[in-house]
Amino acid sequence: HNQGNDAAACPPCPDTAPAAQQQQQGASDAQIESIVEKRVEVELARRAKQDEGGGLRQKTNAGGGDSVPRTSAGVGDFAHGVARIDHDDFIQTFDFGVASQHFDSRGSSEALLFYTKNAVPSDHKTAAAVVGNNGEMAPLLDASTATQNCDVMNVVTVNARNAASCTAILSDYESFHLQRWMRQPKQLKMSRSHTLQRSLPLRHVGRGVGNNALDAFKAPRFKHQASNMEALKTYFLALDDVKKELDPIAKRVAKDNAIVVLVCNKGQSDLLMNFACSSKAKSLDLSNILVFATDQHTYDVATGLGLESFYDEANFGDMPEKEAGAYGDKVFAKMMFAKVVPVQLLNMMGYDVLFQDVDVVWNKNPLSVFHDKSSKLYDFDILFQDDGARAVRFAPFSGNTGFYYVRHNKETQYLFNQLLYNGDLIQETNSHQQALTALLSEHSSLTGLKVKTLEGDDFPSGFHYHRKKPLMKKIVEGKHEPYLFHMCWTANKDNKILFMKQMGMWYMKEECTGSEALGKLDHDHTPVSSCCLAEPSVSCHYRDKPSIIPCKDSPPIDKGRPSFW
Numbered sequence: 001h002n003q004g005n006d007a008a009a010c011p012p013c014p015d016t017a018p019a020a021q022q023q024q025q026g027a028s029d030a031q032i033e034s035i036v037e038k039r040v041e042v043e044l045a046r047r048a049k050q051d052e053g054g055g056l057r058q059k060t061n062a063g064g065g066d067s068v069p070r071t072s073a074g075v076g077d078f079a080h081g082v083a084r085i086d087h088d089d090f091i092q093t094f095d096f097g098v099a100s101q102h103f104d105s106r107g108s109s110e111a112l113l114f115y116t117k118n119a120v121p122s123d124h125k126t127a128a129a130v131v132g133n134n135g136e137m138a139p140l141l142d143a144s145t146a147t148q149n150c151d152v153m154n155v156v157t158v159n160a161r162n163a164a165s166c167t168a169i170l171s172d173y174e175s176f177h178l179q180r181w182m183r184q185p186k187q188l189k190m191s192r193s194h195t196l197q198r199s200l201p202l203r204h205v206g207r208g209v210g211n212n213a214l215d216a217f218k219a220p221r222f223k224h225q226a227s228n229m230e231a232l233k234t235y236f237l238a239l240d241d242v243k244k245e246l247d248p249i250a251k252r253v254a255k256d257n258a259i260v261v262l263v264c265n266k267g268q269s270d271l272l273m274n275f276a277c278s279s280k281a282k283s284l285d286l287s288n289i290l291v292f293a294t295d296q297h298t299y300d301v302a303t304g305l306g307l308e309s310f311y312d313e314a315n316f317g318d319m320p321e322k323e324a325g326a327y328g329d330k331v332f333a334k335m336m337f338a339k340v341v342p343v344q345l346l347n348m349m350g351y352d353v354l355f356q357d358v359d360v361v362w363n364k365n366p367l368s369v370f371h372d373k374s375s376k377l378y379d380f381d382i383l384f385q386d387d388g389a390r391a392v393r394f395a396p397f398s399g400n401t402g403f404y405y406v407r408h409n410k411e412t413q414y415l416f417n418q419l420l421y422n423g424d425l426i427q428e429t430n431s432h433q434q435a436l437t438a439l440l441s442e443h444s445s446l447t448g449l450k451v452k453t454l455e456g457d458d459f460p461s462g463f464h465y466h467r468k469k470p471l472m473k474k475i476v477e478g479k480h481e482p483y484l485f486h487m488c489w490t491a492n493k494d495n496k497i498l499f500m501k502q503m504g505m506w507y508m509k510e511e512c513t514g515s516e517a518l519g520k521l522d523h524d525h526t527p528v529s530s531c532c533l534a535e536p537s538v539s540c541h542y543r544d545k546p547s548i549i550p551c552k553d554s555p556p557i558d559k560g561r562p563s564f565w
Contacts, residue, residue: 078171080131081120083112093143097452113146180204182205185200217393228423260353265319271493274506278507278536280532290307293309296311343355347413348417363483363484364483385456394437403461403484418439469546473546476546503548504536507537508532544563
């Protein structure tokens with residue numbers, strides 16, 4: 001060491017420093033090391049967010065282990081990092097209303113989340129795992145942590161179980177629709193098996209084309225477009241008079257601004273009668289029911305049951321009186337358009353509407369579900385019973401248009417105005433369910449319409465009757481009471497009634513049931529109110545279908561099927 005004035009500035013050598021000074025030096029080193037570690041953590045987090053090819057994305061050998069970027073620089077703008085999220089956790093955190101899966105598959109139990117560079121999670125270790133690959137798969141994060149820095153999130157749902165399917169994501173002018181490509185021949189011809197051919201080039205197709213070449217969304221034929229123009233002409237010419245006649249009825253019926261709407265013709269009027277009779281047997285309030293009758297007979301039946309009714313002869317005067325012979329036939333299609341007009345009218349007039357088919361039986365008034373302001377369901381604009389079908393033509397909501405609740409607002413009014421104009425698509429597909437489903441997808445994306453598919457346990461339908469034996473067992477054993485039951489998914493009305501009789505849902509006298517009986521009621525001027533039973537009429541018909549009593553000795557409706565019991 002130098003002597004003199006500089007000696008005081010020179011620290012003592014370690015071997016001559018007092019022990020206390022050595023301890024102080026050790027403490028100072030530990031503090032410095034802690035500060036450095038914290039600065040390193042901050043820098044790592046900063047690089048994880050702002051890195052453009054270096055930092056966490058650059059291959060390193062720190063600690064003897066290799067870390068490489070999870071994605072290349074060529075996709076870094078939209079896939080800077082990747083994380084996994086449990087499927088159910090994601091759906092519960094971000095409920096966008098789609099129908100739940102009917103299958104359990106390990107390969108569909110998670111969602112993939114791709115990040116832009118500024119959206120990765122804040123924690124530096126998590127960010128490093130999202131962006132860098134050290135030999136482990138992308139981290140599995142909870143939905144809230146994974147999305148904590150996502151200012152915008154796009155969600156895509158795909159079904160990759162039925163074909164050799166690929167999903168391409170590229171950075172370009174933003175799109176809110178899927179572009180679909182398939183190895184199908186140019187001339188589509190429906191087949192019982194799939195028609196995909198590996199030898200064919202991928203070509204652009206509509207979203208309704210299935211693996212079997214069935215195109216569920218063909219453009220309506222010219223005759224259907226012309227027919228819809230005529231129907232719309234009739235509608236608009238009569239609109240002012242119809243609204244003037246309907247207005248006092250709607251005001252009289254509405255409760256909490258809601259009206260329960262049923263549409264019925266003569267051929268279905270015994271189902272309407274059964275709904276009224278079963279509800280009265282359970283002392284349920286029907287004062288805000290409004291029946292839109294498509295013929296004079298049904299109007300008389302509804303008023304005879306004490307229900308408010310409206311017969312719009314201008315729009316419904318040429319509707320068929322008989323019931324549909326089968327799902328999707330021409331009578332069915334005409335009645336489907338008849339189900340659009342009442343909801344569109346009342347929604348336009350400012351009312352919330354619960355629409356239901358006449359083959360529904362209530363156990364409890366379902367309006368309480370939709371009017372509960374403390375429920376998460378209150379935030380949705382339109383809510384549907386789950387149809388159960390998962391065909392591409394009903395994707396992604398699979399809403400059953402035989403039972404749904406729609407709140408009045410500008411989004412739903414615009415939706416039903418558009419549905420009215422799409423009468424040609426209803427004619428082409430023989431289904432207003434299909435046409436409405438297509439519009440739901442578009443309006444959910446376009447206007448932010450909030451759509452929700454209800455869980456099946458509380459709102460079961462024919463799908464559950466035929467496909468969900470555990471739920472049906474709980475219902476027939478009295479272990480679960482749903483709000484209602486909708487006996488859809490049947491080939492015709494005759495089977496519908498037989499299934500309802502087995503389930504203790506039929507509250508009509510035998511002499512009032514069926515088309516011939518309805519005609520006799522007209523002829524004899526029998527009061528329809530005398531047709532009701534205080535207790536359900538229960539009888540066995542098919543051993544392989546659910547029933548509240550054992551029906552083991554009855555034949556199966558589906559050949560070879562065992563007894564439900």
